[in-house]
Amino acid sequence: MSNYPQVLFKNRRPGETVFLDAYVAAGGYAGLKKALKTMTPGEVTATVKAAGLRGRGGAGFVTGLKWSFFPADHPGEKYLVCNGDEMEPGTYKDRQLLLADPHQLIEGMLIAAYALQVPVGYIFLRYAYEDCARVVEGALAEARRAGYLGPNILGSGFSCELRLHRSAGRYILGEETALLNGLEGRRPNPRSKPPFPAQKGLFGKPTTVNNVETLANVPHILVHGADWYQGLALTEKSAGTKLFGLSGHLNRTPCVELPLGVPLGEVITEHGGGVRQGRAFKACLPGGASTPFLTRAHWDLPMDFDALAAAHSRLGTACVTVFDEGTCMVAATLNLNRFFARESCGWCTPCRDGLAMVSWLLEKIETGRGVQDDIAMLQDQLRNISGRSFCALAEGAMGPVEALLRLFMDELEDHVKKGRCPFR
Amino acid sequence: MQELLPQEQINAWKERLAGHHHPMELAVDVLRAIQDHHGWVPDTGVELAAELLGTTPLRVEELATFYDKIYRRPVGRWVIHVCDSICCWSRGAEEVVGVLREQLGIGFGETSADGRFTLLPTCCLGACGEAPAMMIGLTTYGHLTAERIGEILAAHRREVGP
Numbered sequence: 239m240s241n242y243p244q245v246l247f248k249n250r251r252p253g254e255t256v257f258l259d260a261y262v263a264a265g266g267y268a269g270l271k272k273a274l275k276t277m278t279p280g281e282v283t284a285t286v287k288a289a290g291l292r293g294r295g296g297a298g299f300v301t302g303l304k305w306s307f308f309p310a311d312h313p314g315e316k317y318l319v320c321n322g323d324e325m326e327p328g329t330y331k332d333r334q335l336l337l338a339d340p341h342q343l344i345e346g347m348l349i350a351a352y353a354l355q356v357p358v359g360y361i362f363l364r365y366a367y368e369d370c371a372r373v374v375e376g377a378l379a380e381a382r383r384a385g386y387l388g389p390n391i392l393g394s395g396f397s398c399e400l401r402l403h404r405s406a407g408r409y410i411l412g413e414e415t416a417l418l419n420g421l422e423g424r425r426p427n428p429r430s431k432p433p434f435p436a437q438k439g440l441f442g443k444p445t446t447v448n449n450v451e452t453l454a455n456v457p458h459i460l461v462h463g464a465d466w467y468q469g470l471a472l473t474e475k476s477a478g479t480k481l482f483g484l485s486g487h488l489n490r491t492p493c494v495e496l497p498l499g500v501p502l503g504e505v506i507t508e509h510g511g512g513v514r515q516g517r518a519f520k521a522c523l524p525g526g527a528s529t530p531f532l533t534r535a536h537w538d539l540p541m542d543f544d545a546l547a548a549a550h551s552r553l554g555t556a557c558v559t560v561f562d563e564g565t566c567m568v569a570a571t572l573n574l575n576r577f578f579a580r581e582s583c584g585w586c587t588p589c590r591d592g593l594a595m596v597s598w599l600l601e602k603i604e605t606g607r608g609v610q611d612d613i614a615m616l617q618d619q620l621r622n623i624s625g626r627s628f629c630a631l632a633e634g635a636m637g638p639v640e641a642l643l644r645l646f647m648d649e650l651e652d653h654v655k656k657g658r659c660p661f662r
Numbered sequence: 663m664q665e666l667l668p669q670e671q672i673n674a675w676k677e678r679l680a681g682h683h684h685p686m687e688l689a690v691d692v693l694r695a696i697q698d699h700h701g702w703v704p705d706t707g708v709e710l711a712a713e714l715l716g717t718t719p720l721r722v723e724e725l726a727t728f729y730d731k732i733y734r735r736p737v738g739r740w741v742i743h744v745c746d747s748i749c750c751w752s753r754g755a756e757e758v759v760g761v762l763r764e765q766l767g768i769g770f771g772e773t774s775a776d777g778r779f780t781l782l783p784t785c786c787l788g789a790c791g792e793a794p795a796m797m798i799g800l801t802t803y804g805h806l807t808a809e810r811i812g813e814i815l816a817a818h819r820r821e822v823g824p
Contacts, residue, residue: 325788327747327749328747328749328786329786330788330789333788364788365729367788368800368801369802404694405729406690406731407729407730407731408728408729408730409785409786420690421687422687423687423690423715424686424721425724425728486748486752491792492791527748527786561752570748570752573751576746577746577747577786580785
């Protein structure tokens with residue numbers, strides 16, 4: 239198996255959590271010390287920007303650029319929020335990261351808090367991640383005792399508090415403005431943008447929201463530099479490594495750290511051990527349930543933000559779910575769409591009613607009751623929903639539907655023609 | 663019926679919330695505390711939470727009915743959330759649901775006759791590498807098979823007692 243540099247998982251040991259002593263012994267908190275003692279907040283942001291780190295929560299926005307929009311010099315209340323909601327089916331990387339090495343997130347958040355000059359940060363964790371919540375609580379207490387967290391950190395004059403927020407389950411909380419409403423104790427519908435959170439976020443104050451994995455990268459960038467970080471990726475325009483959570487019809491389904499730009503075929507054969515039971519690869523979701531399918535034609539595609547966008551898909555969270563040759567893609571898309579329809583917050587009509595309509599159409603076709611017009615109606619729904627919803631949930635939900643219509647039209651028509659699912 | 667929250671916990675919440683700059687930030691925690699103690703959140707629980715948080719029952723109800731891990735109806739001692747999302751689906755979640763229904767004698771949204779288990783579907787549990795998976799209480803169980811499900815249910819039955 240390819241032996242790639244391990245950055246985020248360098249301390250990971252099976253079934254164990256690295257706490258403070260081991261984290262510091264492995265070089266932990268050196269990035270925070272460097273930032274606080276030798277760099278201005280602006281220099282920290284510039285370094286993260288130069289490194290080319292892009293958000294690991296799915297959208298892939300350039301992190302340093304996001305930070306540069308933040309009014310760090312604005313006096314008064316400001317917030318940093320770590321999005322640990324992670325409820326996209328197929329995506330479980332942040333859980334692995336937090337359970338393995340929670341201080342990486344805390345150090346990353348403290349460096350980000352210094353760059354943004356925010357005195358309070360929140361770690362937002364989903365209900366199902368109680369194991370992570372306990373680990374993070376323990377790590378926060380350790381960091382506080384050791385002077386890395388709280389007032390006057392390491393004698394630098396910079397103070398920051400980090401608080402843990404446990405949620406109670408709903409996918410929409412991953413949307414950053416819905417998450418902010420949830421943190422405020424409001425019903426977590428997404429907010430209208432603009433104003434963006436950088437201007438008016440948590441409690442009406444400037445706020446930056448970053449994913450767990452994004453923030454965990456920051457200490458390493460500070461210690462080793464922007465050039466080193468860029469050099470980790472296999473493709474020229476990419477930077478860094480990425481956590482890939484494998485799932486579906488593979489022989490092995492681990493969460494692994496690989497360089498950005500690693501070919502899809504290598505992910506499947508080397509790291510996932512190939513498709514199980516010796517079957518052929520049919521398709522995959524490259525980065526969670528909202529990313530359009532890839533097929534065998536994409537086998538050599540480099541797994542990075544740009545190459546996936548060029549292939550009409552998205553890197554998303556880079557958590558790859560594989561389907562073998564025996565999978566009915568109509569049934570798979572129906573399962574995906576039912577998830578999104580159920581998790582719609584109901585705020586806007588295209589999402590609330592449109593996704594339910596798509597589920598109804600897909601179910602009709604899958605159960606052999608579909609007619610040719612239903613396929614045309616699916617295409618209509620694609621046009622009616624995509625780009626017309628209040629937030630990105632419905633847009634994401636239509637990703638696999640769009641790919642089904644583009645890549646697997648023959649399967650849809652076969653269902654209609656035979657009046658049954660040809661895979662059952 | 664069991665009390666909503668012991669008086670000492672009510673006092674502790676009052677003290678904590680009185681000193682809090684944004685009390686509503688703790689709304690989910692208060693609801694979870696009531697549920698942890700009472701098993702679910704009845705109307706009187708919504709009213710108690712509103713009183714503690716200094717808000718209206720309506721604002722608490724907006725939250726309580728939004729989150730799928732806050733129960734507004736009575737549930738069994740253990741709530742089983744079985745994942746039906748794509749990764750678990752691809753590795754046999756439908757069969758897992760069938761086994762659970764058969765072993766518990768109930769369908770989704772129902773509670774077993776002995777009051778021990780309530781069965782609910784859930785979205786992704788973040789255990790995709792261990793699919794198929796389910797969560798009971800706050801514990802996630804992966805790599806489910808009929809045999810393993812039987813063992814897990816039996817262990818819970820032993821813990822609750824007859």
